[in-house]
Amino acid sequence: EPEVTQTPSHQVTQMGQEVILRCVPISNHLYFYWYRQILGQKVEFLVSFYNNEISEKSEIFDDQFSVERPDGSNFTLKIRSTKLEDSAMYFCASRGDGLNTEAFFGQGTRLTVV
Amino acid sequence: DAKTTQPNSMESNEEEPVHLPCNHSTISGTDYIHWYRQLPSQGPEYVIHGLTSNVNNRMASLAIAEDRKSSTLILHRATLRDAAVYYCIRRTYAGNMLTFGGGTRLMVKP
Secondary structure (H helix, E strand, O other): OOOOEEEOOEEEEOOOOOEEEEEEOOOOOOEEEEEEEOOOOOEEEEEEEEOOEEEEEOOOOOOOEEEEOOOOOOEEEEEOOOOHHHOEEEEEEEEOOOOOOOOEEOOOEEEEEO | OOOOEOOOEEEEEOOOOEEEEEEOOOOOOOOEEEEEEEOOOOOOEEEEEEOOOOEEOOOOEEEEOOOOOEEEEEEOOOOHHHOEEEEEEEEOOOOOOOOOOOOEEEEEEO
8 A cells, every 4th residue: 555654753853953854755646745743732734735836834834944845756844943842743644636535644753853 | 723623532442333523513515524543653544534425434434414513433343453543624625734633532442
């Protein structure tokens, strides 16, 4: 069964450093997402990406965040200068064409900012 | 915003049916009802979705009230592996992202 793959599974970084979280969505999917979940809290939407551009973003997704689909298979989330409060699980998701197709989530990257 | 209401937690015995309720009293005519679940230490996983009619798939059944103001996710025989947080999500017809609420934490007892 096709799946969304995220790497690394766990990343520890120093405050102020840049991190790039990587995702390989399901190959024929067209919509891509990043969500995050702070420990013990709800899953929060960050950004959606379609047709090589951001289609929606939340208030959390400020200038420190950016997304890219550099090569047609990978989908990355960059945090430019990490803060302690960026520590969370980050989930990538993708879905296919169609107005109500289901989203497939990766297993997540645990980001720890120290 | 999520605009659905679910109990914080429920308990079930293994191999018994589980009915997980969701209230969405302000739902509009074109909103779909989606259910996802999140097993411990994993990403969310799609369970089922529907609009008006009841729906069945290999994982569960979804019963939607006639007025669409509530729905119930039915797990026909709960297993220990079904212990998870279950999210009921309203999604507009052309909805893009999912808005997760607090969900219902289902505990399954052997």
